[in-house]
Amino acid sequence: MERIPILRMGQFLLVTIQVDMHDRLALQLQDDLTQKISECSSRGVLIDISTLEIVDSFIGRMLANIAAMARVLDAETVVVGMQPAVAITLVELGMSLSGVRTALNVEMGMELLYELRGDFHAEMGE
Amino acid sequence: MSKLPEIISRHQDAIRADWLKQMSGAVRRSDLISNEEVDSQSRELMTAIATGAKSGEVTNVDGPAWSSARETLGAISASRAKQGFTTGETATFVLSLKQPLFSIIRKELAASPDAMFDEIWKTTLLVDKLALVTADAFQNTREKFIARQQEELMELSTPVVKLWEGILALPIIGTLDSARTQVVMESLLQAVVQTNSRVAIIDITGVPTVDTLVAQHLLKTITAARLMGADCIISGVRPQIAQTIVHLGIDLAGVITKAKLADAFALALQRTNQAVVKLSGENGKKTFFKKEE
DSSP, rough: OOOOOOETTTTEEEOOOOSOHHHHHHHHHHHHHHHHHHHHHHHEEEEEEETTOOOOOHHHHHHHHHHHHHHHTEEEEEOOHHHHHHHHHHHHHTTTTTTTTTEEEEEHHHHHHHHHHHHHHHTTTO | OOOOHHHHSHHHHHHHHHHHHHHHOOOOTTTSSOHHHHHHHHHHHHHHHHHHHSSSSSSSSSSGGGGHHHHHHHHHHHHHHHTTTOOHHHHHHTTTHHHHHHHHHHHHTTTHHHHHHHHHHHHHHHHHHHHHHHHHHHHHHHHHHHHHHHHHHHTTTOOOEETTTTTTEEEEOOOOOOOHHHHHHHHHHHHHHHOOOEEEEEEEEOOOOHHHHHHHHHHHHHHHHHHOOEEEEEEOHHHHHHHHHHHOOOOOSSSSSSSHHHHHHHHHHHTEEEEEOOSSSTTTTTTTEOEEE
């Protein structure tokens, strides 16, 4: 069965969605990702959707769900590279993904993750 | 069987000469169109009418035999609409064909008044229908004109300006309706991608009123930009507008608003780790931007 690869980069996980997301694939990704987060005790997840051109409310909800699940497992989620058309569609569908952090590209997303984790360490006095 | 086709084809040149004379009396706009052009237009149309009439369906302008006449008229009206003729002047161009036709028919059928009346009635019907075709084509051209201008206005009125590295500004002038919001949103998001900007300043100094609908459109734009990873700052909120927003109960929590574009720019610089620094020394008035370490 088709799977979306999840790459480990230090304390973060990198997911690049490069195929059309259908519902089964999305659910599979949810499973795999939560599994991997707890396995590697990752502190952050970066989801690159720059090649994703079509979204529906299900995919939108799935992104929000993944972020919420990762949050529970103490990992920040950053969605990067959303296409303008995708952003407009999601807004028109009434999905603002308010719990998800976003960045323009992978580089900025990584920066944001480090920043978020940095704050966390500072709070903990490390 | 109508005699009209035969009369027209036989006297084509005479009719045209009389017609041109009629036109010069009625609506000769030498400031808009040259004699040669009128001449060639009338020649074209006369030939097309003769072709149409030959089919025998003298008053059925919608038929296939008249297609060339319709096309010619369409082209003439379109060019006249662009040249700045009024609807009346364009219609008169065709309607002034009546009198030359009538006088020819009168000359030809002087012997039988009944037949003459018949032919005159048919001619009236024919010319009226041709005039209607003209008016329609004229109107269409004008409408296309207006639609295109509206489109151009829409694009003109929503420029996205790059203020600094990673900072975009979007000055909105005029009321935000759904159609414009769409254009604004698309051009902003496109610019965000192209310039890799992290902060976008939406300046609403030029928006006359903000009601719930406008606010909703603004929020949509901001949400879409956020989804892509760009933060939005609303600037140029006038005191009256601030009052209206509160009175209407519009929730702008989660949106950064600033009174002036300058304030928003300062915040944007801070967000992108940049600063404006005053140079000390002789030319202390100079300022420049630098990236903070």
